[in-house]
Amino acid sequence: MERIVAGIVTFNPDFAVLADLVATVAPETAEVVVVTNSPMPAEERARLLDIAGDTPIHIDDPGGNVGLGEAYARIMARAESAVASRVILFDQDSSPPPGMVTALSRRLSALLAAGERAALAGPLPVSASPDHKPPTVHPHPDGRVVAEARAVWFAISSGSLIDIAAFREIGPFRGDFFIDAIDVEWCFRAWSKGFSCWLADDIPMPHRLGGGQLRVPVIGWELPVQSPLRLGTYARNQAALLGMGHVPLRWKTRICLYIAAQTLAYWLADGGRTARPRAMVKGFAAGLAGRLGPPRA
Incomplete structure (x- = not known):
């Protein structure tokens, strides 16, 4: 069975949304890592520990806003020290349904079993409300569909389940981008190194893009x-x-x-x-x- 670590990056989050996210992913993962790019009150930290239940939760405070790329690096380092084989990333604007982590892990395993050098498998991002525009999906021009997943140029980082063995070969996310297009660059780099990125249309994930x-x-x-x-x-x-x-x-x-x-x-x-x-x-x-x-x- 794959050992999966969930990584969440926060910046002045809506705590109710964050709490729901932790409650959903904790039962399906070996550990939850939260990188706080803004101060998190002690009572909220304690509440997250309680919400995670039996799943260990590590709250990483870098002491300021280090951006997404550096936060992802901290999550990946923690996952490797925890001997994880996969990491699923989230930001505070996503609301994965129960079972999504497990479903994506099965899909990634099916892709690898089919001979694909899959770097990641992501859900289909859909709008969390009528006031939010869903991220655009960009299919890969080869049009491949394998194991009920389609090849895409890139998947948004939130909700992406990443194979750590592939990550080691592809390299880290760019910290100097700070925010935006970090996932785009990394996936293009994955394709250039002979890996592939995939999206499961039948596994939706509500996501909030921007402020409406x-x-x-x-x-x-x-x-x-x-x-x-x-x-x-x-x-x-x-x-x-x-x-x-x-x-x-x-x-x-x-x-x-x-x-x-x-x-x-x-x-x-x-x-x-x-x-x-x-x-x-x-x-x-x-x-x-x-x-x-x-x-x-």
């Missing part, structure tokens, strides 16, 4: 509500991918066109206000220049 959604006048697009700082980091990290040889040319072409369209769309959605579009332009320029690390206002 904006409807763009005239063109009718729906965009996630994000702060200018977050949008700047998103554009920066996508621009950084342009200089990486393992990132497919079709993705580089797509992202340039898409970010240009998004920048205009946010300008329209915000009634001509420029805070978000300006942040995206500045972020994109920073990414091209290789200025990464924690986002700057």
Whole structure:
């Protein structure tokens, strides 16, 4: 039987959602690791320990916001010290249903048994509410379907079950990306090293992207509500991918066109206000220049 560690990264979380997440995944995992990128009150820590029941829970306080990439590194190191074979990652915005961890582990085992060098298997992200836009799925162009899973260019990190043996060969998540596109870069790197990434359409996971959604006048697009700082980091990290040889040319072409369209769309959605579009332009320029690390206002 596979030994699975669940890793959760938090930053000023809604504690009720976090508590439900821990209660759901603890019975299906050997240990739960929570990396707190913001201070967690002692009473909340005690409550999580109680909620986890018989499953050990390790609360890792790095002393500040180290970002997702570094938090994932801390989770993976803890999992390896616990002799785990698989890690499932979550952020505080996801609500996996009971049984999802076990179902994904079986699917990953089936993929490996079928001869696939699967680095991860992820659930189908769906909107947690009508006010949230679900993440977009990008199927791999080879169109493979194996063991009731389909090949995808990348899966969002939250909900992804990662094979630790594959992780050792692919390498760590990029800490200098801080947040956004960390999962994109890692999955592209996995494909370049002969591994593959998979998504199970029949295993849904409600996920909250941003703070809701904006409807763009005239063109009718729906965009996630994000702060200018977050949008700047998103554009920066996508621009950084342009200089990486393992990132497919079709993705580089797509992202340039898409970010240009998004920048205009946010300008329209915000009634001509420029805070978000300006942040995206500045972020994109920073990414091209290789200025990464924690986002700057």
